[in-house]
Amino acid sequence: MSCPDHHHQHAHGPAAAGRAELPELAHRLRRQDRKLTGARQAIFEILRRQRHPLSNKEIFAELPAGDCDLATVYRSLHLLEDMRMVKRFDFGDGVARYELLAEGDDGHHHHLVCTRCAAVVEIAECFTRELEDTIARQNGFTAISHKLEFFGICPRCQ
Amino acid sequence: MSCPDHHHQHAHGPAAAGRAELPELAHRLRRQDRKLTGARQAIFEILRRQRHPLSNKEIFAELPAGDCDLATVYRSLHLLEDMRMVKRFDFGDGVARYELLAEGDDGHHHHLVCTRCAAVVEIAECFTRELEDTIARQNGFTAISHKLEFFGICPRCQ
DNA sequence: GTCCCTGCAAATGGTTTGCAGGCGG
DNA sequence: CCGCCTGCAAACCATTTGCAGGGAC
Numbered sequence: 324m325s326c327p328d329h330h331h332q333h334a335h336g337p338a339a340a341g342r343a344e345l346p347e348l349a350h351r352l353r354r355q356d357r358k359l360t361g362a363r364q365a366i367f368e369i370l371r372r373q374r375h376p377l378s379n380k381e382i383f384a385e386l387p388a389g390d391c392d393l394a395t396v397y398r399s400l401h402l403l404e405d406m407r408m409v410k411r412f413d414f415g416d417g418v419a420r421y422e423l424l425a426e427g428d429d430g431h432h433h434h435l436v437c438t439r440c441a442a443v444v445e446i447a448e449c450f451t452r453e454l455e456d457t458i459a460r461q462n463g464f465t466a467i468s469h470k471l472e473f474f475g476i477c478p479r480c481q
Numbered sequence: 482m483s484c485p486d487h488h489h490q491h492a493h494g495p496a497a498a499g500r501a502e503l504p505e506l507a508h509r510l511r512r513q514d515r516k517l518t519g520a521r522q523a524i525f526e527i528l529r530r531q532r533h534p535l536s537n538k539e540i541f542a543e544l545p546a547g548d549c550d551l552a553t554v555y556r557s558l559h560l561l562e563d564m565r566m567v568k569r570f571d572f573g574d575g576v577a578r579y580e581l582l583a584e585g586d587d588g589h590h591h592h593l594v595c596t597r598c599a600a601v602v603e604i605a606e607c608f609t610r611e612l613e614d615t616i617a618r619q620n621g622f623t624a625i626s627h628k629l630e631f632f633g634i635c636p637r638c639q
Numbered sequence: 640g641t642c643c644c645t646g647c648a649a650a651t652g653g654t655t656t657g658c659a660g661g662c663g664g
Numbered sequence: 665c666c667g668c669c670t671g672c673a674a675a676c677c678a679t680t681t682g683c684a685g686g687g688a689c
Binding site: 413415417435437438444446450451454455458459462463464465466467468469470471472473474475476477478481 | 571573575593595596602604608609612613616617620621622623624625626627628629630631632633634635636639
């Protein structure tokens with residue numbers, strides 16, 4: 324669950340890519356006079372393992388009992404978000420969810436969410452990026468971004 | 482915007498277009514053993530006048546003082562949403578906003594929201610509708626829908 | 640040793656709900 | 665009159681925050 328060092332449940336899976344990220348996390352933290360604490364490390368590990376959006380509570384639940392407070396999870400995720408190490412997603416249910424961000428990745432992608440079982444599929448490409456320019460120009464807006472999520476019923480729930 | 486039939490929303494002001502909708506509201510309510518109360522009428526009127534997404538609190542504030550309780554506003558909007566007379570939008574700030582729906586209109590459109598002053602521009606066309614089919618097919622999902630909103634800085638705030 | 644970080648608990652803000660009385664049809 | 669509706673207040677849920685002690689560096 325949250326021992327960062329010697330667990331390799333996906334020896335050649337996504338975890339392999341993430342292993343090198345720990346030092347980077349430490350480095351980025353120190354740059355801003357922040358500390359690499361156990362709680363932050365544990366949360367980071369959980370996100371690295373579960374490669375789909377997780378809510379604060381879900382992350383908290385994955386934590387070895389009593390590893391840290393729920394409030395700390397909230398605070399840590401804000402910090403990680405500011406550091407651009409996670410990206411927040413909003414599925415419209417009033418709960419923030421976070422995904423780990425690879426270095427240099429801005430994390431821009433969308434999801435397909437099952438409205439029955441909450442299964443999440445990642446949609447690789449973004450179809451609307453080019454549209455931002457058009458919309459920006461037509462309305463005189465700058466610094467344009469967008470949020471897009473798809474909803475439906477997954478094969479198993481049909 | 483979205484009045485397909487015989488409404489001329491701007492020629493004589495928005496109220497002209499909406500006037501005929503009252504009986505429809507009453508009719509739809511009665512169908513389900515619901516009543517046309519003062520509160521519901523007032524809320525309906527406010528939405529008809531302000532043709533952009535309004536939060537519960539904003540609607541409540543527009544109400545003549547003491548016209549009804551905030552809880553009633555929430556309850557009324559749920560009812561109107563179930564009746565497909567309003568559509569809920571989510572700008573990602575944890576507040577539900579509602580727009581009046583013309584009869585037969587499913588209200589599918591998107592917004593461009595200023596992240597500084599919260600000004601809202603309606604985006605007429607939906608660019609992603611055709612994509613739903615593709616995404617549905619690729620992932621075996623059915624009953625697909627999507628949420629898409631744009632954010633940026635409006636001309637006045639730049 | 641200095642600040643940052645954390646646990647705890649209380650506060651916040653949006654939204655929902657239980658209940659008893661009120662009013663529309 | 666019969667239920668649906670409403671006001672009021674308390675409950676809920678996600679999230680935030682104040683504070684004092686604890687830990688990273």
